[in-house]
Amino acid sequence: MKKIINFINITLLLAFINTVYAYQLPEAKQVNIDQSIATKQADKMILAAKRYAAFWNTGEEKFAKQALANDFIDLNLPKGRKQGKQGPLDASKWFRSVVPDLTANIEEMFVVEDKVILRLKFKGHFTGKFYNTAGKGQKIEFSAVDMYTIENGKIKSNWHLEDNQTLMQQLNKYPSSKNFTLFSKDIKTEKTITTNQYWNNFGCTGKNERPDLSWTGIPKDTKSLAITFYDKDAPTGSGFWHWTAYNIPADTKNIDPNTLPQGAVDANTDMGKPGYFGPCPPVGRTHNYVFTLHALDTDKLTPPAGATSALVRFFINQHTIAKTTLSVIAGPRK
Structure with a gap:
């Protein structure tokens, strides 16, 4: 009987952990799936994409490590960023020092052949320090597009494009003071x-x-x-x-x-x-x-x-x- 109770307790704990874990994965507002892709395969691809989006949404490195293949490649590597898994980890840590309350939501998702394409919306407030400029609480909101190539349920490569022009304008904008x-x-x-x-x-x-x-x-x-x-x-x-x-x-x-x-x-x-x-x-x-x-x-x-x-x-x-x-x-x- 004791073994059965312990088994039930462990089962309930795992169920609870899975529920919390699933809750941390952002849901896409709109999902478009190529109907030629098997459901099981599509689910694996979507999970990898959600895990990576969860990494940008929370800053928790476990999600990136779960999403990215060991030989992950950034196809348009920004200047100064390390290639491979370490690059996104360093980039997220640095940008969260600039925008500590950063969130990332999936506006739209496309699952096509071996690729998942995401349109992401980033939001937060500039309260950290951007090089020599200290944030004054400016609102940050910009879009990005990511295109992942998926192999065996992992992101093998990523092509990405961020709206850096909008971001830079916001980082250099003073907070609104309508009554001043x-x-x-x-x-x-x-x-x-x-x-x-x-x-x-x-x-x-x-x-x-x-x-x-x-x-x-x-x-x-x-x-x-x-x-x-x-x-x-x-x-x-x-x-x-x-x-x-x-x-x-x-x-x-x-x-x-x-x-x-x-x-x-x-x-x-x-x-x-x-x-x-x-x-x-x-x-x-x-x-x-x-x-x-x-x-x-x-x-x-x-x-x-x-x-x-x-x-x-x-x-x-x-x-x-x-x-x-x-x-x-x-x-x-x-």
Whole structure:
């Protein structure tokens, strides 16, 4: 009797393990099977494909080792990736350091001859580090197509194509902050500035008045702020930076025309010196300018003393979690 009970217990345990295991294998939303393939053979091929998809969905290496043949070959091996089984294991581990909550769902599956073709949808959030860029929680969602050649229930080779363009755009995108808004009582978005706001040099005779700037909807994780003012149409090939200020306290709601909040720092402009100087487009031309307010994830930026405008903005961009803009027009002046 004791042996029978033990046998029943083991049987139930194995059934439970198989149920949990099966639950971990992703199901395809749509499956298309070549009717000339025997059911038993098709099932083996589908199982191998599901196991490999489960590996990408969970990061658990056991699924890849179960799915891939010992002499597995990547037919379009990405640069720097090892050939064979180890390549996908390393790739998954690295990408999960970038997108820790990565999931992979099978949108569509085709079983044809000795091949299984999958259309996969990857989702997650960029909260890790992509080379030198730290994630800010950006949403990641991109597609991939895999084509497996199956032998004896194992994936012998894989041809794959990922939508890397979409992925890269998402990795470099700031998280949405719909309520983060920059505005001014002195200037209006997409409208022409006043005469007094022109620079008083290079042929311009304005008063170089900096507009009063205010904002609302600062993201909750903001630790400090930075602001820039940029001429998009300056004939330099890269525009022209008229103002950069950083280390603005996170509880600041306004910058008036004459002072900066305590602790804030004026960085060098493209004139090679700190401060603010207003627009001065060439005679007869209209230029577009943009104020950009950055919410940062650090209390204080520490660029080197005398850092160029570009270097300071590098520090700003490395810590930006959200940004909002206000665009204005200057010119044409006579």
